[in-house]
Amino acid sequence: MSGQAPETSKPLPRTTPDSTPAGDLPLAVVGQPGVPFVEIETLRAREFIPAAKEALSSLLKEQAQGKLIRPVFNWAGRNSLFPLHWGLACCAIEFAAAFGARWDAERFGVVPRSSPRQCDLLIVNGTVTWKVAHKLIALYEQMPEPKWAIAMGNCATGGGPFRTAYSVVPGVDKLIPVDVYIAGCPPRPENMLDGILRLEQLIKERGE
Amino acid sequence: MDQEQLSAGLSARFPGKILGVDTFPGTNGRVRFDATVASDLFRSLRDDFHFTHLTMVGATDWIDHREVFYVLWSDADRRYLILSTDLPAESPVIASAVPIWPSANAHEREAWDLVGVKFEGHPDLRRIFMPEGYAYHPLLRSFKIHEPEDLEVKVRSD
Numbered sequence: 001m002s003g004q005a006p007e008t009s010k011p012l013p014r015t016t017p018d019s020t021p022a023g024d025l026p027l028a029v030v031g032q033p034g035v036p037f038v039e040i041e042t043l044r045a046r047e048f049i050p051a052a053k054e055a056l057s058s059l060l061k062e063q064a065q066g067k068l069i070r071p072v073f074n075w076a077g078r079n080s081l082f083p084l085h086w087g088l089a090c091c092a093i094e095f096a097a098a099f100g101a102r103w104d105a106e107r108f109g110v111v112p113r114s115s116p117r118q119c120d121l122l123i124v125n126g127t128v129t130w131k132v133a134h135k136l137i138a139l140y141e142q143m144p145e146p147k148w149a150i151a152m153g154n155c156a157t158g159g160g161p162f163r164t165a166y167s168v169v170p171g172v173d174k175l176i177p178v179d180v181y182i183a184g185c186p187p188r189p190e191n192m193l194d195g196i197l198r199l200e201q202l203i204k205e206r207g208e
Numbered sequence: 209m210d211q212e213q214l215s216a217g218l219s220a221r222f223p224g225k226i227l228g229v230d231t232f233p234g235t236n237g238r239v240r241f242d243a244t245v246a247s248d249l250f251r252s253l254r255d256d257f258h259f260t261h262l263t264m265v266g267a268t269d270w271i272d273h274r275e276v277f278y279v280l281w282s283d284a285d286r287r288y289l290i291l292s293t294d295l296p297a298e299s300p301v302i303a304s305a306v307p308i309w310p311s312a313n314a315h316e317r318e319a320w321d322l323v324g325v326k327f328e329g330h331p332d333l334r335r336i337f338m339p340e341g342y343a344y345h346p347l348l349r350s351f352k353i354h355e356p357e358d359l360e361v362k363v364r365s366d
């Protein structure tokens with residue numbers, strides 16, 4: 001912030017572009033005389049905080065009367081899912097690609113974490129063998145509630161090409177409850193993002 | 209040392225226990241031996257015939273018997289040698305090669321896990337691909353593939 005931050009008591013000078021209807025928040029008109037960039041930032045932040053305070057206190061008031069906070073948590077939770085960063089087989093490559101620069105799954109508020117205790121979404125992205133089955137269950141059980149699971153790819157959904165193999169679990173829904181299945185061998189990153197958006201829809205519908 | 213010298217030397221050391229030598233081009237051939245002398249044969253091959261490296265151990269289920277085979281490499285001859293022996297299907301037991309070639313460790317665990325050959329003297333004969341407590345040796349021909357629908361899943365998480 002600049003040293004010449006405007007005083008709090010005075011209203012800040014607003015420069016409204018002609019096209020902006022009066023009364024709206026000023027757009028970030030960078031370079032317009034009299035409105036340096038820093039001051040616009042200050043202005044918006046300053047207006048945001050009281051508004052947020054007001055919204056929150058009204059929410060809390062309603063919560064005292066009952067049932068408002070749950071939808072808020074639902075909204076907040078479903079828009080910021082934390083999948084576990086656990087790569088199992090070839091599908092994990094697509095999983096990694098989805099979080100890379102090109103597909104950028106973080107646009108949707110999805111950020112993979114490395115510890116199940118920080119996660120609420122288990123994306124099973126690959127072939128689950130019987131050898132690793134109890135690890136999968138242990139990871140799922142370590143995640144705090146509320147939690148969801150996505151079976152990504154044909155292997156996790158139903159065993160895929162290894163369906164009748166002696167060593168492969170024919171579908172992870174034999175081990176843990178699964179909310180969304182994503183078909184494909186492997187599914188493209190777009191499919192995975194679609195699955196995540198569908199899960200968000202599902203969480204909204206269930207109102208958990 | 210070529211194949212004739214090798215098989216002559218082995219037959220002299222283990223009379224009656226070398227059951228045959230088959231030729232494979234580019235190698236020192238396949239030596240079929242009696243499983244009772246396995247330990248001594250391995251030691252002799254390493255110390256007297258300079259087969260310092262064990263490349264792999266494998267096993268096959270031939271229904272009436274099980275075959276175990278070893279692929280050895282000699283740095284001195286720059287040749288492979290294949291050993292093979294037949295074990296009875298009722299009690300497929302053979303001495304472990306781990307005390308002689310430590311590289312046999314994982315291979316013998318695999319042969320035990322999938323074909324059910326028991327290696328006596330192996331320091332750590334656990335299953336390697338299937339979970340501990342699995343009831344079958346899945347590469348045996350008597351193993352039936354089950355339809356996933358019929359599968360009854362009981363998994364402990366510990």
Ligand code: SF4
Binds near residue numbers: 156186
């Ligand atoms: S579904 Fe296909 S791509 Fe995905 S883990 Fe299975 S085999 Fe690999």
